[in-house]
Amino acid sequence: MTVIDDLIEALGTETVLTGEAIGERYRSDASTTGKSLPLAVLRPSNTEQVSLALAICDRHRQPVVPQGGLTGLAGGANARGGDIAISLERMSGVEDVDTAAGTMTVLAGTPLEVAQLVAETAGFLLPIDLGARGSCQIGGNLSTNAGGIRVIRHGVTRDNVLGLEAVLADGTVLSSLNRMVKNNTGYDLRQLFIGSEGTLGIITRCVLRLRPLPAARLTALCAIDSYTHVVSLLKSAQRELAGLSAFEAMWENYFRFNAEALNLTFFDKATPFIVIIEQDANGSDEDKERFETFLGKTFEDGLVTDALIAQSEKEARAFWSVREGHLMDQLLPGLINLDVSLPIGQLDDFAGDCEKALFARFPAAHVSFFGHVGDSNLHVAVWIESPSEHDLHEIDAIAYDLVRKYKGSISAEHGIGTLKRDFLDHSRSQAEIGVMRRIKTALDPNGIMNPGKVIPLRS
Amino acid sequence: MTVIDDLIEALGTETVLTGEAIGERYRSDASTTGKSLPLAVLRPSNTEQVSLALAICDRHRQPVVPQGGLTGLAGGANARGGDIAISLERMSGVEDVDTAAGTMTVLAGTPLEVAQLVAETAGFLLPIDLGARGSCQIGGNLSTNAGGIRVIRHGVTRDNVLGLEAVLADGTVLSSLNRMVKNNTGYDLRQLFIGSEGTLGIITRCVLRLRPLPAARLTALCAIDSYTHVVSLLKSAQRELAGLSAFEAMWENYFRFNAEALNLTFFDKATPFIVIIEQDANGSDEDKERFETFLGKTFEDGLVTDALIAQSEKEARAFWSVREGHLMDQLLPGLINLDVSLPIGQLDDFAGDCEKALFARFPAAHVSFFGHVGDSNLHVAVWIESPSEHDLHEIDAIAYDLVRKYKGSISAEHGIGTLKRDFLDHSRSQAEIGVMRRIKTALDPNGIMNPGKVIPLRS
Numbered sequence: 001m002t003v004i005d006d007l008i009e010a011l012g013t014e015t016v017l018t019g020e021a022i023g024e025r026y027r028s029d030a031s032t033t034g035k036s037l038p039l040a041v042l043r044p045s046n047t048e049q050v051s052l053a054l055a056i057c058d059r060h061r062q063p064v065v066p067q068g069g070l071t072g073l074a075g076g077a078n079a080r081g082g083d084i085a086i087s088l089e090r091m092s093g094v095e096d097v098d099t100a101a102g103t104m105t106v107l108a109g110t111p112l113e114v115a116q117l118v119a120e121t122a123g124f125l126l127p128i129d130l131g132a133r134g135s136c137q138i139g140g141n142l143s144t145n146a147g148g149i150r151v152i153r154h155g156v157t158r159d160n161v162l163g164l165e166a167v168l169a170d171g172t173v174l175s176s177l178n179r180m181v182k183n184n185t186g187y188d189l190r191q192l193f194i195g196s197e198g199t200l201g202i203i204t205r206c207v208l209r210l211r212p213l214p215a216a217r218l219t220a221l222c223a224i225d226s227y228t229h230v231v232s233l234l235k236s237a238q239r240e241l242a243g244l245s246a247f248e249a250m251w252e253n254y255f256r257f258n259a260e261a262l263n264l265t266f267f268d269k270a271t272p273f274i275v276i277i278e279q280d281a282n283g284s285d286e287d288k289e290r291f292e293t294f295l296g297k298t299f300e301d302g303l304v305t306d307a308l309i310a311q312s313e314k315e316a317r318a319f320w321s322v323r324e325g326h327l328m329d330q331l332l333p334g335l336i337n338l339d340v341s342l343p344i345g346q347l348d349d350f351a352g353d354c355e356k357a358l359f360a361r362f363p364a365a366h367v368s369f370f371g372h373v374g375d376s377n378l379h380v381a382v383w384i385e386s387p388s389e390h391d392l393h394e395i396d397a398i399a400y401d402l403v404r405k406y407k408g409s410i411s412a413e414h415g416i417g418t419l420k421r422d423f424l425d426h427s428r429s430q431a432e433i434g435v436m437r438r439i440k441t442a443l444d445p446n447g448i449m450n451p452g453k454v455i456p457l458r459s
Numbered sequence: 460m461t462v463i464d465d466l467i468e469a470l471g472t473e474t475v476l477t478g479e480a481i482g483e484r485y486r487s488d489a490s491t492t493g494k495s496l497p498l499a500v501l502r503p504s505n506t507e508q509v510s511l512a513l514a515i516c517d518r519h520r521q522p523v524v525p526q527g528g529l530t531g532l533a534g535g536a537n538a539r540g541g542d543i544a545i546s547l548e549r550m551s552g553v554e555d556v557d558t559a560a561g562t563m564t565v566l567a568g569t570p571l572e573v574a575q576l577v578a579e580t581a582g583f584l585l586p587i588d589l590g591a592r593g594s595c596q597i598g599g600n601l602s603t604n605a606g607g608i609r610v611i612r613h614g615v616t617r618d619n620v621l622g623l624e625a626v627l628a629d630g631t632v633l634s635s636l637n638r639m640v641k642n643n644t645g646y647d648l649r650q651l652f653i654g655s656e657g658t659l660g661i662i663t664r665c666v667l668r669l670r671p672l673p674a675a676r677l678t679a680l681c682a683i684d685s686y687t688h689v690v691s692l693l694k695s696a697q698r699e700l701a702g703l704s705a706f707e708a709m710w711e712n713y714f715r716f717n718a719e720a721l722n723l724t725f726f727d728k729a730t731p732f733i734v735i736i737e738q739d740a741n742g743s744d745e746d747k748e749r750f751e752t753f754l755g756k757t758f759e760d761g762l763v764t765d766a767l768i769a770q771s772e773k774e775a776r777a778f779w780s781v782r783e784g785h786l787m788d789q790l791l792p793g794l795i796n797l798d799v800s801l802p803i804g805q806l807d808d809f810a811g812d813c814e815k816a817l818f819a820r821f822p823a824a825h826v827s828f829f830g831h832v833g834d835s836n837l838h839v840a841v842w843i844e845s846p847s848e849h850d851l852h853e854i855d856a857i858a859y860d861l862v863r864k865y866k867g868s869i870s871a872e873h874g875i876g877t878l879k880r881d882f883l884d885h886s887r888s889q890a891e892i893g894v895m896r897r898i899k900t901a902l903d904p905n906g907i908m909n910p911g912k913v914i915p916l917r918s
Contacts, residue, residue: 147643151641158647172890174890181615184875185875187894187913188604191650196646212697242702341641343557411644429635431632435902454645
């Protein structure tokens with residue numbers, strides 16, 4: 001019996017798609033790392049089916065790749081030819097909201113936006129949030145430890161998961177569906193699965209931590225004349241605005257490009273940095289006055305040279321539309337978005353060095369910077385005309401060599417997948433990679449779980 | 460050559476204490492799990508010495524037990540006869556404070572209070588805080604994932620560690636001294652060491668996350684007539700008070716016992732629950748008014764029946780002195796403090812069941828409850844006259860059997876050590892314990908790292 005025969009016998013043909021039945025969507029995530037047809041796509045409906053499927057694949061030494069919403073940017077969910085994809089899409093739904101504890105139990109295939117809406121309906125905020133919310137799935141958010149724009153207040157995905165259930169390569173169901181904030185009972189296996197990009201097992205459900213739903217949000221756009229002042233403003237905002245929920249900086253040329261593309265004008269003259277500050281608020285006039293007083297003081301102190309407070313949801317959206325820069329992707333097709341972390345004080349030094357190094361090699365490149373400064377996370381937007389594979393690799397190498405020099409991280413939120421795999425040693429030591437291999441072997445001795453992802457191949 | 464000979468040759472006699480030279484303090488942590496003299500006590504001065512020591516012990520298959528400030532309550536740092544203790548006490552000091560990033564790099568043997576003071580001097584709050592702050596050490600705080608009273612705002616220790624350096628059993632130095640909030644580059648090895656109680660390696664230094672230092676704190680003591688109202692008040696405080704930094708509940712008899720012991724009176728009549736609410740504030744009158752308005756509204760809404768706002772630091776200290784209950788330990792010598800987690804909505808149901816079960820077996824027992832309700836953490840104070848070893852075991856068994864029934868955690872913050880080791884399966888499944896064993900073996904194949912702690916022995 002082949003592995004496919006065994007899978008069909010155990011799970012039925014409805015769950016095991018092969019050949020023509022495999023849709024185009026299972027071929028690739030949102031990265032540009034190449035497409036290939038999996039040997040089969042499994043669509044289990046429950047944890048027991050995931051367990052059966054993995055036990056069979058493990059017996060056959062059959063590599064598998066877990067798939068969620070396929071919105072990843074690092075190739076982590078792409079099948080190699082011959083891999084079997086396991087899609088969690090049929091395991092979707094919120095199973096429980098515990099309003100006293102402020103937790104929700106969610107199946108891994110649930111789209112993030114669905115989970116967010118269920119939380120809101122129950123009067124809570126699910127603080128995990130990112131642009132792909134409509135398509136990405138909770139299981140993928142956990143596997144990649146998704147970041148996003150609300151990290152400054154409520155942390156990354158890792159900080160918002162209380163418990164999870166995962167299936168190991170041999171089919172063992174590991175149920176750690178803890179609902180408590182504090183739980184010191186042995187190793188934190190949960191944190192090991194979060195961010196491991198499907199190389200240690202498949203996450204099937206989880207318990208997420210919910211937060212109070214803010215009644216309102218206050219948003220300001222600030223013009224700032226130096227990076228030192230950006231950092232001072234951040235520290236001041238963290239001290240004074242207890243509900244600070246976003247602190248997003250744009251370097252001048254990123255801001256200009258996107259504001260012009262959107263045909264929006266905000267300030268009379270250009271400044272080197274533009275920052276969006278957002279605060280969760282209770283909707284009272286008092287809260288608004290407080291926010292205004294804070295901004296007035298930063299102006300008096302010389303931290304900001306100009307500031308606009310959104311007077312409506314629409315104005316706040318206009319600020320954010322510049323930051324999100326969707327038109328940039330359209331105007332510069334094939335735009336590369338590098339995602340790195342650096343100590344907060346050094347983001348601008350890195351930006352200067354990175355721009356210089358990229359221009360030295362690609363004088364006609366577009367290079368601009370924006371990022372979640374409060375989270376030490378810088379995004380670098382790079383575009384060159386008709387890049388070759390080799391050009392793309394060179395851009396990565398230039399940027400990541402600098403990241404290594406600054407002792408930064410080559411991936412702040414996108415993960416490693418295949419795209420950054422061979423640069424992992426720029427941010428992690430050989431000893432660390434060695435321990436990752438030991439853990440991988442301990443949990444997946446036959447090496448069937450998403451092989452070729454995250455951990456560099458042995459040379 | 461014996462292991463001691465090898466260690467002395469490599470590290471010198473100043474670092475290797477044996478026989479008479481071993482002080483009384485190295486014999487036991489603050490638990491009541493028995494004392495024994497280690498074969499030797501090593502006092503390395505740097506990571507290289509820790510690495511040398513472990514490599515030698517590993518070669519000799521010599522069990523070791525890491526020791527910090529020895530304030531633990533679960534026996535995790537106690538040597539068995541024949542174990543070699545490795546004390547981190549000489550590796551003390553704050554190496555760096557990065558004020559732009561808001562991080563500090565600290566050696567593992569640094570007393571928590573020293574690290575807190577260095578942070579404060581630099582204008583920051585180190586949010587890890589617990590009663591033993593004067594004696595406990597940062598390395599121990601990480602190894603046990605310490606909790607404490609500031610968890611509701613800034614999380615447990617796990618949430619405040621950005622990076623760490625650890626030495627594995629074979630002497631490999633694993634340096635993950637990350638300084639960034641976001642870092643998605645492979646497995647989160649940091650989280651594996653945090654809370655593993657020295658069974659996977661020895662933490663030697665770490666990068667901690669700092670927060671803005673609040674200018675002031677506002678404190679209130681609230682009388683509440685039902686547990687439902689306690690939970691409603693918690694949710695309301697989390698929604699309205701962005702800087703909520705403590706929410707501590709006392710059940711009536713715990714409050715009464717300690718208030719009487721301290722000769723303090725706060726309210727005209729007794730209520731079933733008394734809660735301390737604390738909020739970080741900026742010291743303005745506006746902030747104080749806001750806090751008063753919030754409490755006024757909870758009174759109008761019927762959530763609290765009475766409330767006192769501390770008008771001075773001294774009054775706030777008086778509220779906290781009741782909660783801390785130091786006199787209780789003196790008046791009831793040998794008082795047992797059980798430390799469990801349960802879903803927030805069920806803390807009082809558990810308390811009722813637990814009290815009933817304990818009284819059924821020990822009719823003359825003192826049983827009272829208090830806890831970090833916002834963190835799902837309940838402490839049970841139990842005292843019986845002249846308990847035998849068997850009585851103590853029965854008390855544990857009664858409480859932890861109920862914790863299992865409620866799907867709670869047998870250790871919210873104290874850890875497992877030896878004291879709770881044989882109850883670990885009350886909170887973790889056999890599959891989870893199996894995976895812990897696999898990881899333990901992968902990182903410490905000769906089983907020299909703190910053997911007999913955390914993971915149940917194979918039967």
